[in-house]
Amino acid sequence: MLLEEIPLKVQEDELPDEVHDLLDESEKRADAFYEAGLGPRFYRYVPSDPVVVYRSMVFLIESKQLRGKKFCELGCGFGIASGLACLLGMDATGIEWEEELANRATQLMHDLGLDVEILNDSYLPEGFESCEGMGGKDLVVPGTGRGQGAMAPMYDGLDPAEVDLFFVYPWPDEEEFMRSLFREIGSEGSVLLMYQGEGEISAYLWDEED
Template sequence: INGLVLPDEVAAFLREADLRVSQFVRNCPILLTGFVPSDFVTVYQALRAIAEAKLAPGTSLCEWGSGFGVVALLAAMLEFRACGIEVERDLVDASRRLAEDFGLPVEFVHGSFVPLGAEACAEEAYADNNADFFWLVTDADNAYNELGLDPEDFDVVYAYPWPSEECLIESLFEKYAAEGALLLTHNKYQSVRLRRKVGKRFVPMPSVPV
């Protein structure tokens, strides 16, 4: 997919999404939310590569910390059955409006993507990192109950963790995701990383061509 030309409908969607994200960022200081948007074109290319190569065991995708919901909505445009979990209510509302305006069937719920029973893992990670930027919240609504799904029900999980959260994201996925599920993460170098859960360990996937 090197040199991919975005489909017209995807390009139009991303223009509107970028506009709304920019307006939100201007009006809401980053320190209030920990919200930083992904490089959406790079992520779209990765999702398209996953879909075309049929790398995932199925089409269910959850965006952990979905923010504006752009990644989950892009996934829906690629025919994934997508949803998103976000702890900031304003962002949940914004993502629902974006989904409605573009007629995309993605459910966004308010809450923490940290499963019940995993709170100690998050607290341990916070203590170990002693990080100023650690945005995972564990005392929010039970998002999985609202979705009617469990972490093991997702074939693909996408996350854009802060550096201090990377190990926790990996630990949660390793413990709770289904065998064969994929973890797609965005990193600070504007690239993506794809891994598959095999047994109790991660197996790096071949580079996703973006």
């Protein structure tokens, strides 16, 4: 399958009050998280720029790039992108491996009255693995891979083939790894939104034709 990059045209419009509320509260909790000395324990947790992420999602929705409203954040941390997706009317799920972060995300969503499901799980479905390759991680796919009789990848209570928009903020050496994962778990017409640091963000459309 082919991943087709979607040109993003992000407008710098004023943010709605409910978005400000989410960002302000999440910033307070992130500050408390680091003040509690938890940063070194979860050193791989680095938040994306939520304003850039929000405006990119707005563009994808308003330009009708999305086939539906099911959203999944891979490695959600505090679940901020999932909360933003919920505010935009999407059926949002965040997946976070670290129990401490998953609990904090669940509490944040509950306290703000946002209907977001947080799964304390790996974003690698059962049977999928990662290994160190040249220049970064490589994805190890179970069985013979997609389209060859292998079982469809699944999360606990979530079928990734039904997800319309995935979001991820990978480490720089894991960007191709996440694109490879999207090729395996995505489906025709689904979109991957990938934050790449320092305000850079990209979107990819999953296309069956290669």
